[in-house]
Amino acid sequence: MSTPHAAADASSRHRIVVIGGGNAGLSVAGRLRHAGISDIAVIDPNDTHYYKPLFSHVAGGTAKASETMRAQADVIPKGVDWIQGSVTSVDADAHEVRLASGATVAYEHVIVCPGIVHDWDTIPGLTDAMRSPEGASNYELDLAVKASALLRDVRGGTVVFVQASGPASCAGAAQKPMYTTEEHLAYDVLLVEPPQSAPKWIGESGLASEPGGFVDVDVRTLRSSTHPDVWALGDAAATTNSKSGGALRKQTKILADNLLSVLSGREPTAHYDGYGVCPFTVSRSTPSSPSSTTSDDSPPRCGARPTGRAAVRGSSTAGCSLRSTGT
Numbered sequence: 164m165s166t167p168h169a170a171a172d173a174s175s176r177h178r179i180v181v182i183g184g185g186n187a188g189l190s191v192a193g194r195l196r197h198a199g200i201s202d203i204a205v206i207d208p209n210d211t212h213y214y215k216p217l218f219s220h221v222a223g224g225t226a227k228a229s230e231t232m233r234a235q236a237d238v239i240p241k242g243v244d245w246i247q248g249s250v251t252s253v254d255a256d257a258h259e260v261r262l263a264s265g266a267t268v269a270y271e272h273v274i275v276c277p278g279i280v281h282d283w284d285t286i287p288g289l290t291d292a293m294r295s296p297e298g299a300s301n302y303e304l305d306l307a308v309k310a311s312a313l314l315r316d317v318r319g320g321t322v323v324f325v326q327a328s329g330p331a332s333c334a335g336a337a338q339k340p341m342y343t344t345e346e347h348l349a350y351d352v353l354l355v356e357p358p359q360s361a362p363k364w365i366g367e368s369g370l371a372s373e374p375g376g377f378v379d380v381d382v383r384t385l386r387s388s389t390h391p392d393v394w395a396l397g398d399a400a401a402t403t404n405s406k407s408g409g410a411l412r413k414q415t416k417i418l419a420d421n422l423l424s425v426l427s428g429r430e431p432t433a434h435y436d437g438y439g440v441c442p443f444t445v446s447r448s449t450p451s452s453p454s455s456t457t458s459d460d461s462p463p464r465c466g467a468r469p470t471g472r473a474a475v476r477g478s479s480t481a482g483c484s485l486r487s488t489g490t
């Protein structure tokens with residue numbers, strides 16, 4: 164179990180700093196530590212680590228909310244420091260990360276993997292729809308718990324499953340509870356995969372190729388194209404794969420191998436081929452695992468019809484359109 168340093172008194176220096184203790188950050192930190200690298204720190208603000216792929220199963224009624232959670236202290240790899248804080252910027256020229264507390268953390272190399280942001284407010288009415296009795300999502304745990312009860316209990320009308328049209332974590336994951344729900348025919352629910360984007364501070368720190376962009380990396384080596392001591396993987400990296408935990412299986416190894424090469428004075432030669440996989444449960448007992456090595460980020464299409472009860476006005480997403488209802 165790792166004891167966190169409080170961010171307020173954590174102005175410090177580490178050889179490797181990992182921003183984000185999610186799937187990507189924990190995996191790459193563990194792999195580097197296992198390879199003998201010491202003085203690694205993971206920065207993450209949260210006491211609780213969430214395993215997001217299970218959120219779909221919570222929504223679909225096949226997993227409990229408690230199964231998705233672990234204490235962050237228990238999942239930080241042994242021998243790795245945890246700085247409990249929220250990063251607000253990276254000064255890549257000064258080799259320094261700034262935290263919301265005002266503390267700074269200096270680094271030799273930084274690995275940027277803070278995940279993706281859910282932009283609920285970019286679709287007018289969507290936040291209100293999520294607060295309505297019929298609105299739910301598998302992208303936030305509280306909404307997934309709500310979805311589970313809605314999909315279990317409702318018995319008339321139409322169910323609309325909406326998936327994001329832009330970059331998304333496990334694009335199309337809204338379909339998963341749809342397949343398990345179809346088996347007991349529920350109606351009159353809106354289940355939404357929200358629009359998603361990169362954390363704003365990435366672009367503001369000059370780590371993206373455009374404002375609001377994901378971390379600009381060489382898509383083969385996962386090293387920044389402009390700052391050689393900056394690396395990125397996971398949902399926050401501007402890679403060409405479909406964003407998923409499955410992609411991390413390859414990305415983590417490639418990034419760790421390349422960083423280990425650089426730390427020992429060699430060139431990074433391991434190449435990521437864009438592999439991604441996002442398993443789908445197409446019924447309560449049938450898994451399916453579409454994988455690819457292409458740059459095609461378009462999610463599987465959703466065949467649901469527009470609903471007469473959804474509370475989102477005039478918006479559309481891949482595969483499903485919503486219309487105003489007056490509810």
Ligand SMILES: Cc1cc2nc3c(=O)[nH]c(=O)nc-3n(C[C@H](O)[C@H](O)[C@H](O)COP(=O)(O)OP(=O)(O)OC[C@H]3O[C@@H](n4cnc5c(N)ncnc54)[C@H](O)[C@@H]3O)c2cc1C
Binds near residue numbers: 185209214218279398
């Ligand atoms: C509903 C859903 C279903 C999914 N299903 C699947 C699936 O079936 N299969 C699959 O392969 N993938 C699935 N995924 C995708 C998978 O969960 C992600 O691709 C994966 O978690 C990405 O890992 P990550 O570390 O980049 O981001 P995350 O796991 O989101 O971790 C990001 C971490 O960064 C931290 N952080 C955020 N901001 C800051 C900051 N400013 N400073 C410091 N730390 C910060 C967060 O607290 C978090 O711990 C699903 C995702 C969702 C949402």
